[in-house]
Amino acid sequence: MIKVSEEAKTEVSRLMAEDKIPAGSIIRVGVEGGGCSGLTYKMDFAEAAEADDKIFEDQGIKIAVDKKSFLYLAGTTLEYSGGLNGKGFEFNNPNASRTCGCGESFSI
Numbered sequence: 001m002i003k004v005s006e007e008a009k010t011e012v013s014r015l016m017a018e019d020k021i022p023a024g025s026i027i028r029v030g031v032e033g034g035g036c037s038g039l040t041y042k043m044d045f046a047e048a049a050e051a052d053d054k055i056f057e058d059q060g061i062k063i064a065v066d067k068k069s070f071l072y073l074a075g076t077t078l079e080y081s082g083g084l085n086g087k088g089f090e091f092n093n094p095n096a097s098r099t100c101g102c103g104e105s106f107s108i
Contacts, residue, residue, distance in 0.1 A: 002029065002056045002063045002073060008080040008089060009059040021045050026055075026062040029078070029091075030069035039072065041091050 004012070012027065028046045031039045049055055049064040056063045065073055077092040 001075065002058070002065060003077040004058040004061045004063070005077055005079040006059065007082070008078045009061055011080040011082075011089070012061055016045070019045075022047060026064045027078075028053075028064045029073065030066055031072045043078075043089060 015021070016025065025045050025047050026049060027043060028049075029041065029043045032042055034040045046064065050066070052067050053064040054067065054070050056065070063078070072095055073091070073093065075094045079090045079092050081087065081090055
């Protein structure tokens, strides 16, 4: 399962309204090769899930994850930080054994 923190829910809702994302759209999250630790996170809005996606809903936010990425993201919480040290979405991933300093890449 992929979870969404209260702060991430608020920011996703704000972005959807600001960017006029159609109601019923989902967040697509996944991983791809790259970054200084080997794998990087990716996240975008999509109007619909694909046939082989796993679909989750938490805090009223629908999330689609392809099967391959789900192996790396199971149990992850999508968080948002708006503090002085940086602003943006973060993946709190219990499967990551190492992350880079910026938090955008990880390894298992």
